Structure formats: C-alpha cells, structure tokens
Amino acid sequence: MTRLTELAHAAVRTVLAAGEASIDATAGNGHDTRFLSVLVGPMGSVFAFDIQPEALARTAQKLHEASNVTLCQRDHAEMRNEIPPEFHGRIGAVMFNLGYLPGGDKSFTTQADSTLKAIASALELLRSGGILTVVAYIGHPGGSDEAEAVTNLLAKLPAGFSLREERNEESISAAPRLFVVHKRLAVG
C-alpha cells in the first residue's frame, strides 16, 4: 500500500523544481525535510520548522550537513515572519505532516489553532503554481478536531486555489487524510 506521505512526495515532485525555495512546516524526524532538500538541490533552499529541539536534532542528523536547509525552532504559525521577505510569493512547496513526533514526546502535538494560522500563511507565501500538502491523522487526542478544522478551512479556499483530497487503498474513516492544494498559475 502506498503511504499518504509517499503520495504527498509524489505530488510535490510534480511541482517543485531544482533551485526553488520550500518549507517543511513540521520537521519531526526529518524525512520530508530531507526529501525537499534533495529535490531543490544545492541552489535551492528549505526552511524546516519544529517547536521541539529534539525533532530538529533528528532532522539535522538526516541531512548530512546539507547546506540548503535552515532549521527554525519556531511555531509554524510564525512562519510568515521567519521566512525572509525575498521568498514571499516565491515558495514552490509547503509540506505539513500533523500530529506528534514518532518516537518522541506525544504531548507536543500540532494544534488546530496554530495549524490553521500556519496554513493561511503558507498559502500567502506560495508562488503561482505552487503546492501545499497536509497529512492529518485522527487517531490521537485532538487529531480528529484538528483534521476537521483543516477540512473546513480548505473547503473555503480563496479564488485561485484548488483542493483535492488523495486517498490510499486503506481510506477508511479512521485513516489519515492527505490534502493537496495547488495555487493556480497566473494567466498572462
């Protein structure tokens, strides 16, 4: 079975090009940060957010000193202030993988309030044609409410964005969900 995280990578691969800037909003164990780092290459950049030093340390270990990644120990709700202004409107991809750090402290889970603020900022930071992915889990405390809040926010996307929800073979009510948002290419 293809995991939703792999489907998210496949979706990002269709959009994000070498040399571009990108954001991992939840660095965690660093899988998505490493994926983005390899995809954008030495001329590109990745801004990786996490509130837990342990997560950023694990992420750093996965990167083998890749110099195109900036680790930000910050709430992703603050991403608009953290991303240098020259990248605003020029971000090719933003990835969210919600929930807690696997193998870590499960009390540090993403929260609906800051997740919604961060997604709203991410939509502003995207370039025309850029992509946002959100993997949401509903099996942990608060996860179901957070997934519902994300669903409601993305159901009311401003003009110029399109949403699709991807499902794998195991798409039952308790399974994780993958939301893929595209910012439409500007015409003319």
Ligand SMILES: C[S@@+](CC[C@H](N)C(=O)[O-])C[C@H]1O[C@@H](n2cnc3c(N)ncnc32)[C@H](O)[C@@H]1O
């Ligand atoms: C499921 S893990 C992410 C997995 C990661 N993308 C990977 O590839 O390994 C979720 C992460 O979100 C982090 N997190 C929770 N709240 C956050 C917030 N407000 N801002 C940034 N990161 C947050 C947690 O510390 C945890 O490491």
